[in-house]
Amino acid sequence: MLYAIETKEITKHFDDITAVNKVSIFVKPGELFGLLGPNGAGKTTLIHMLSTMTEPSSGSAKVWGYDVALEPGSVRQNIGVVFQDTTLDDRLTGRENLDLHGRLYGLDGKTRKKRIEEVLSLVELADRADVLVKTYSGGMMRRLEIARGLMHHPHVLFLDEPTLGLDPQTRLHIWEYIKKLNKEEGVSIMLTTHYMEEADHLCNRIAIIDHGEIVALDTPESLKNMLGGDVITLELEKSDDISRLCEIYQKNGCANIVTEKMNEIFITVENGERQIPHILSLASTAGISIQAVSLRKPTLDDVFIHHTGRAIRDKEVSEIETVGYKIRSRRK
Amino acid sequence: MVSASVNRAAQTVYTMWLREMIRFSRSKSRIIGALATPLFFLIILGAGFSSSFQVRGGGAFNTSYLAPGLIGMAVLFTSLMGGVSIIWDREFGFLKEILIAPVSRFFVALGKAIGGVTTAMIQGVLIMIIAWLIGVHYVSIWGVLAAIVIMFISGIGFMGLGIALASIIDSHEGFQMVMSFLTMPLVLLSGAFFPISNLPAWLKALVYANPLTYGVEALRYCLLGSSTIPVLLSVFVLLIFSTAMIVIGGKLFGVMRV
Known part of the structure; x- marks a missing residue:
């Protein structure tokens, strides 16, 4: 072919x-x-x-x-x-x-x-x-x-x-x-x-x-489905707790855990709605306080983070600024 | 197959020429600007010099004497600038569009050169006409036609030089410097403004090493009927210079990175 x-x-x-x-x-x-x-x-x-x-x-x-x-x-x-x-x-x-x-x-x-x-x-x-x-x-x-x-x-x-x-x-x-x-x-x-x-x-x-x-x-x-299910984002109050919490979740069978920012954890799970209470109770048992929780379907962003350990977005802002500058300087 | 590729080459050359023509016809200010400098020289220098100098061995040093030099200068400026305008094409991206096309880079360069030379010839002819209007007398219509051919040959040479420079210089700051170190010495050392028959040895060597000298001398012979360097020698040198420059320019353009 x-x-x-x-x-x-x-x-x-x-x-x-x-x-x-x-x-x-x-x-x-x-x-x-x-x-x-x-x-x-x-x-x-x-x-x-x-x-x-x-x-x-x-x-x-x-x-x-x-x-x-x-x-x-x-x-x-x-x-x-x-x-x-x-x-x-x-x-x-x-x-x-x-x-x-x-x-x-x-x-x-x-x-x-x-x-x-x-x-x-x-x-x-x-x-x-x-x-x-x-x-x-x-x-x-x-x-x-x-x-x-x-x-x-x-x-x-x-x-x-x-x-x-x-x-x-x-x-x-x-x-x-x-x-x-x-x-x-x-x-x-x-x-x-x-x-x-x-x-x-x-x-x-x-x-x-x-x-x-x-x-x-x-x-x-397929790229998104490969991650399986939903993405739960947890925002912690103290960033010191992050590695301890990751360990707890790993012990309890959550496979896909990624930390992107200092105080955020992404967990990819099946049936996210039903998992949230369990995930939160694990955190409160360990005495870790959580500021915010969100649940969404995975995006390509998550796929990218999953494969590279980084977000693609981080660079975007500075890049748009450079492009704007480039266009301006050419117009002169 | 052969005729198809000849056809394609001709089409490439024509396309690049056409682009230069369209751009030229849109840049009225550029045309006026390019005409203004030689005109000031012609009128002011011509009047000033003829009142105070006398060329040794007879013949007035006047507006007539200056006319071929100023035509040569206009051809030099325009074709050199035309060649290095490739730097602008690169800066503004259009060069990529040409280089990605399924055509030979050599014919792209050649088309660009012929386009630039056409603009140079138009300006040269305009100066020739203006000089005639203010009283410069040309020997014959054949001389005038021959002068146009000379403009073409020397224009191609300087165009090739410009393309070669544009291909190796990668910033337009560098280009500005090269231009000032190149154009002024070329013009001043060409006999455009002074007779070259009785020069000190060091100056004579420089003047005779300058390709523009032969262009100006050939023009002077065609338009006014006399020159210091024999016209056949001038034409011979010009032909060699132009062939060499367009080949070198084409080669360097061929390997240029964007």
Whole structure:
């Protein structure tokens, strides 16, 4: 069977850092595949290798049947790439950006004209096609880039953090476009993200990547079900008690216990509602006072914490700030 | 198969050229700015010099004498800037879009070069026309056409140099420094502003090592009918310089990392 993307122990070293370590992934045609991980996990490096921007240090990869190292030209003809930072020419109009792209990919005049209308209407930019990209908002630029990536009917589309730095409403819109083009154009998509909801909402399958390695790979549902049942969060009054309490719970048969913050414990159990009284009574017998309890279904966040021992969220705030700064400084 | 790849290469070159043209047509202020400097030189320097200098061996040192030098200067500025504009493409990300496309980087560089040179030639021709309007007399229409060819050849050379520099310089601060250490000496040491026939030996060596000298001399021959360096030698040197620069520029651009 032909895979859209197929990697065999693909690895990339930068000096003494291993950005991607022996990653083997198979993506089926038509699939919407997500790479989920914190900043610096190696997602972008992996995409750069698959899109022939960077050569792998070892291992191999095929995209739409073509080897990225041996047949980069054929790979490029069959992929569309939307990079993290904008790669539009802001002195040109939206239509001109699309037209130049079509020319570079060898489309003739008639095909270009027809295709430009198609992709513009797909991302609903037809009415702004003839103004300079300089005047576009961040969301419009991202949409135009997605449209441009589709111009030459690629079989595989790479989206690197497609909604990074966009406001929540725009993000929802971009999600709709991504779903639509996956369905209507039948294009296989690999996207990277560090937003749990994004991966959860969009992807057929998700690979959780941390420190350059795949730590889990499955459908969002299976990933969450793997944790089994519900997540109970306990907030303690004194953080000193935390290790003692963990021990007590372990002795009493609670398997999945993770401490994320100094005074919080996550316990994953079946039938959480019925377990809460028991869990609380164990704590009060030991004389440990608990400030707050909550119960919820596991999210991908919990999956991530379960596999890596850390939360993906911690880094998010500082990152959005950096992105904002980056955009501002480029506007100068 | 062969004709398909030739077709593709031509399409790449044309696409990159087209982009430069669209951008150029939108930057009115850039055109005016690029014309203003040589114009001030032409009018003020021309009037000032002709009142106080006399070229040894006859012939007035005046506006006419300056015109080819100023055309050469405009071609130098515009094509060098065109080459290093790759730094801006990299800064603003568009370079990635080009480098990810299934096309040869060499033809991308060539298209960019021809685009930049076209803008340089447009500006050179504009200065030529303005100089003619304020009274500079050209020897013949063939001379004028030949001058346009000279602009193209030397423009390609400086464009290649600019692309080569842009490919190895990774910040635009570094680029600013290179530009000031490169353009001013090139212009001042080119014979654009003074006759090169009776120079002290050290200065003569520098002037003859400067590719722009041959561009200016060839232009002077085509437009005014006389030059210190024989025109065939000038054209020969220009051809070698341009070929070398576009090959080096294309090669360095080919291995450049984004």
